[in-house]
Amino acid sequence: MHKLSSLKVGMDVPWVTSWTAEETTGAARCATVGGRPALCQTSDPGRGRPLYSQNHLERQRDTVVRMLCPMCGKATTPGDRWTLTAKVRSAGALRARGVNLPAHIHDDQRMVDAGAIAPLHKACARRSAKLCPHLRADPDLKLARFPKQYVLTPLMAQPVGDGPGQPVIGFIQLCGVTATLDRRWRQDG
Ligand SMILES: [Zn+2]
Numbered sequence: 001m002h003k004l005s006s007l008k009v010g011m012d013v014p015w016v017t018s019w020t021a022e023e024t025t026g027a028a029r030c031a032t033v034g035g036r037p038a039l040c041q042t043s044d045p046g047r048g049r050p051l052y053s054q055n056h057l058e059r060q061r062d063t064v065v066r067m068l069c070p071m072c073g074k075a076t077t078p079g080d081r082w083t084l085t086a087k088v089r090s091a092g093a094l095r096a097r098g099v100n101l102p103a104h105i106h107d108d109q110r111m112v113d114a115g116a117i118a119p120l121h122k123a124c125a126r127r128s129a130k131l132c133p134h135l136r137a138d139p140d141l142k143l144a145r146f147p148k149q150y151v152l153t154p155l156m157a158q159p160v161g162d163g164p165g166q167p168v169i170g171f172i173q174l175c176g177v178t179a180t181l182d183r184r185w186r187q188d189g
Contacts, residue, residue: 002048013050014128015073016059016118020048024057027159027168032061038169039157052134055116055171063118064152064174070117071124081119081146084129085138086112086176094175099153105177112147112176116155119146147176 002021007013021044030038041057055070063070067081092107101111120128125143129135157170 002044005046005048005050007046007050009045010072012131013046013052014071014132015045015068016055016063016070017045018051018054018056019045020051022048022056024160027165030058030061030169032058032065033154033169033172036169037166039159052132057170060116060171061169064116064172067118069120069124071120071128074121076119076121078148080121082122082125083112083114083117083119083144083146083176084125084135084141085117086114086144086146088178089113099173099175101153101175102151105151110178112144112150112178114146114150114174114176116171116173118174147178149177149179151175151177 002019005019009015018041023042025040025042027037028040029035030040032038038061039057043056043058045056059073062068067076068074069076089111090107091101091105091109091111094111094113095101095107122143129141129143135141153173153175154169155171155173156167158167159165
């Protein structure tokens with residue numbers, strides 16, 4: 001049995017974080033991706049221990065598909081989307097890493113690779129930079145605006161269990177698209 005934690009989800013622990021009480025249940029059609037097959041997980045945030053380095057599969061997909069702040073779980077608006085850890089890379093460099101970007105994006109397009117981390121509210125970004133030991137230890141931490149345009153790329157995963165299963169959606173990667181002549185990507189406090 002997992003005990004209810006005294007840590008508050010969305011306050012002490014990011015909303016997107018997995019807890020020890022939440023078990024992976026394998027591949028199933030999932031509402032987070034419009035009913036496509038995806039890896040799923042039971043939902044019981046706040047019970048057991050938080051697994052800080054492990055996002056909850058369904059909440060992660062929800063954050064990037066619905067643009068929910070991974071810290072508090074509430075929706076972000078285009079004017080209040082911030083990243084701490086995203087890296088600027090060209091679309092070509094992302095493709096070389098195996099990211100399947102839409103064909104209309106040119107190789108020299110500057111992209112903001114957020115990995116699997118949806119943008120945060122500015123206040124939540126500041127809060128997590130202060131509270132999270134992983135972030136505090138990151139020398140490359142930069143508070144920056146997330147672009148208004150972005151693309152989502154499913155990260156396919158092999159379902160566990162018997163037999164050769166088709167890969168299904170695991171997490172979803174998020175890449176911002178900077179406007180072609182936009183040089184406004186900047187550090188901003
Ligand atoms: Zn937030």
